[in-house]
Amino acid sequence: DITEGSHDITEGSHDITEGSHDREEGESIDTSVPCPLRLSRERLDQFRKSVVKAFSMEHSQSLPVERVVEVVNGDSSDAPFSKREVDMALDKMQDANQVMVSEQMVFLI
Numbered sequence: 001d002i003t004e005g006s007h008d009i010t011e012g013s014h015d016i017t018e019g020s021h022d023r024e025e026g027e028s029i030d031t032s033v034p035c036p037l038r039l040s041r042e043r044l045d046q047f048r049k050s051v052v053k054a055f056s057m058e059h060s061q062s063l064p065v066e067r068v069v070e071v072v073n074g075d076s077s078d079a080p081f082s083k084r085e086v087d088m089a090l091d092k093m094q095d096a097n098q099v100m101v102s103e104q105m106v107f108l109i
Contacts, residue, residue, distance in 0.1 A: 039088040043081070047089040050075040051099065055108050062107045065090075 039047075054063060054071035065086075073080040081089070090106065093099045100107040 039085055039092065043085065044089055044092060046076060047072055047081060047085070048093060048098070051093065051106070060108075062105050065101065065104045065106055068106050 050072040051068055053075065054068050055061070057071065058067070069081070069086055072086070090099065090101050094101060097109050100109055
């Protein structure tokens with residue numbers, strides 16, 4: 001289970017500048033939201049808390065990436081996460097063994 005504060009994710013422990021999740025050929029990326037090259041600790045914490053909320057709300061151990069993004073961006077509608085930010089945050093959460101992403105599904109570890 002992921003609980004607040006159960007894993008220490010430090011900014012800069014893994015420098016991710018590009019999303020590494022597979023994209024369908026021709027899939028468009030939303031360019032209307034600025035895409036930072038780094039994810040701040042505050043944004044990562046906000047993302048992580050929303051992911052925990054998504055799994056809790058759905059009472060599930062796996063969710064489609066799309067559903068996770070809906071919950072995350074619903075929680076932060078004033079500053080939605082870009083595709084790149086989502087990819088970076090999921091990568092950091094995978095590195096911390098909090099989630100696993102495969103075939104557009106997020107699995108709770």
